[in-house]
Amino acid sequence: MVNKFLCDFRFLLLAAAVAFIYIQMRLFTTQSEYADRLAAAVEAETRCTSQMRKLIDQISMQQSRIVDLEVKGLQRRVDKIQTQVAAVVIMACNRADYLERTIDSILKYQNVVASKYPLFVSQDGSDPQVRKKALSYDQLTYMQHLDSKPVQTERPGELIAYYKIARHYKWAMDELFYKHNFSRVIILEDDMEIAPDFFDYFEAAAALMEKDKTIMAVSSWNDNGQKQFVHDPEILYRSDFFPGLGWMLTRSTWNELSPKWPKAYWDDWLRLQENHKGRQFIRPEVCRTYNFGEHGSSLGQFFRQYLEPIKLNDVQVDWKSKDLSYLMEDKYVKHFAEILKNAKPINGADVVLKASNIRGDVRVQYKDQPDFERIARQFGVFQEWKDGVPRTAYKGVVVFRYPPPRRVFLVGPNSFKLLGIEGV
Numbered sequence: 001m002v003n004k005f006l007c008d009f010r011f012l013l014l015a016a017a018v019a020f021i022y023i024q025m026r027l028f029t030t031q032s033e034y035a036d037r038l039a040a041a042v043e044a045e046t047r048c049t050s051q052m053r054k055l056i057d058q059i060s061m062q063q064s065r066i067v068d069l070e071v072k073g074l075q076r077r078v079d080k081i082q083t084q085v086a087a088v089v090i091m092a093c094n095r096a097d098y099l100e101r102t103i104d105s106i107l108k109y110q111n112v113v114a115s116k117y118p119l120f121v122s123q124d125g126s127d128p129q130v131r132k133k134a135l136s137y138d139q140l141t142y143m144q145h146l147d148s149k150p151v152q153t154e155r156p157g158e159l160i161a162y163y164k165i166a167r168h169y170k171w172a173m174d175e176l177f178y179k180h181n182f183s184r185v186i187i188l189e190d191d192m193e194i195a196p197d198f199f200d201y202f203e204a205a206a207a208l209m210e211k212d213k214t215i216m217a218v219s220s221w222n223d224n225g226q227k228q229f230v231h232d233p234e235i236l237y238r239s240d241f242f243p244g245l246g247w248m249l250t251r252s253t254w255n256e257l258s259p260k261w262p263k264a265y266w267d268d269w270l271r272l273q274e275n276h277k278g279r280q281f282i283r284p285e286v287c288r289t290y291n292f293g294e295h296g297s298s299l300g301q302f303f304r305q306y307l308e309p310i311k312l313n314d315v316q317v318d319w320k321s322k323d324l325s326y327l328m329e330d331k332y333v334k335h336f337a338e339i340l341k342n343a344k345p346i347n348g349a350d351v352v353l354k355a356s357n358i359r360g361d362v363r364v365q366y367k368d369q370p371d372f373e374r375i376a377r378q379f380g381v382f383q384e385w386k387d388g389v390p391r392t393a394y395k396g397v398v399v400f401r402y403p404p405p406r407r408v409f410l411v412g413p414n415s416f417k418l419l420g421i422e423g424v
Contacts, residue, residue: 085203086184086248087176089120089143091168096129098191098293105193107139113199114139117186120176124168145171154263162264170261177251177258184209186248191293194220194246195313198288202248204319205282209250214329216253216279220246220288223391224381224400226309231404233315234322235285238332241389242270242281246289271386282327283392285401286313306382336394337419343409345424352378355408363409372398375410395419 088106092099099121110117119140123130126146134142145168151160169187176185186202188194195201198220205218221243222230244267249257262269269275290312294303326335343361346354355362366372372390373383381400382391390398396412397419416424 085116087182092190094127096133122172166266193290195288200319217249218282219243225287227311229400233286361407365411
């Protein structure tokens with residue numbers, strides 16, 4: 001009985017051991033499968049994380065590249081705005097040979113500063129040779145003004161050319177200021193050559209215009225700039241008389257002028273008090289442009305006497321190093337008055353002979369326009385007035401060299417008062 005019980009008990013123990021072993025094996029198998037699945041999940045998560053990081057890195061790199069490109073593009077635009085001084089436009093019509101000479105003169109000095117001074121040719125009309133000549137240059141942009149409207153002159157016998165020129169100027173300025181969005185424009189004509197320091201001169205003048213809003217425009221021209229009347233290429237003057245012939249104006253000034261631009265004689269129109277409103281112009285003593293156009297709309301008027309003998313500056317003036325603050329309105333009155341006060345007065349007949357025999361600067365006072373014309377005729381300088389102002393005058397004073405380096409001041413009846421000079 002006992003033996004049987006022991007046998008049954010051993011059997012039960014064996015069965016329990018087998019069951020235990022089976023359960024342990026199943027449990028091990030389950031744990032192994034779970035471990036494998038867990039390992040696979042961890043590996044998958046690791047791969048996913050790695051891929052996600054790579055994707056984030058790629059996105060970051062792309063964003064960095066986009067930002068860099070945007071920054072560089074913005075910087076280029078800012079640099080362009082900051083470095084661009086003015087557009088330069090050559091006003092042309094039907095003189096292809098003149099235009100070629102003008103373009104070649106400009107490109108000689110413009111190539112190294114092309115980004116600061118984009119070059120344009122604006123042609124009025126459809127002369128095929130002018131168009132062909134302008135388009136033969138890769139360094140410039142060609143514009144064409146075609147206007148078929150008939151011209152009605154206001155007075156009998158007037159040349160319609162002056163009306164067409166005024167239309168062309170307005171169209172070209174509107175294009176450059178409003179379509180091309182330039183802040184300044186330098187206007188040249190198709191019969192001009194420029195000086196070596198032409199662009200440096202206008203860059204320095206542009207900075208001056210930004211500071212002093214009483215400067216309406218800057219010109220490269222001196223009407224009394226003939227060889228016998230000039231000496232110092234570094235001297236600049238303020239003038240109440242618009243010189244023209246190579247000049248720069250700003251968009252803010254054009255905003256004012258464009259709506260009321262005249263039908264003809266635009267340059268004389270700018271010389272009217274109602275249009276310049278007491279603002280003044282900067283001009284050099286020695287011209288930075290030379291007008292070689294004997295044949296044109298003016299039919300060679302005054303060419304041989306006044307234009308052909310003009311002295312074109314041939315000295316490379318370092319304008320960036322020059323202090324031009326003396327040209328600011330508040331300083332210039334005192335500056336000019338001091339120079340004038342120090343000039344020796346002469347009067348009576350033979351003022352030319354007297355001026356030649358006196359050492360240092362001299363001044364001659366005139367009573368009115370006829371008296372000025374008489375004295376100017378003796379020296380050989382411009383006699384013309386516009387709206388009460390002699391050519392080149394500042395506060396009624398016309399200054400020129402005779403003979404160089406002596407300065408001669410032709411002084412108006414109210415000039416001393418306007419300059420605040422007393423006791424002379």
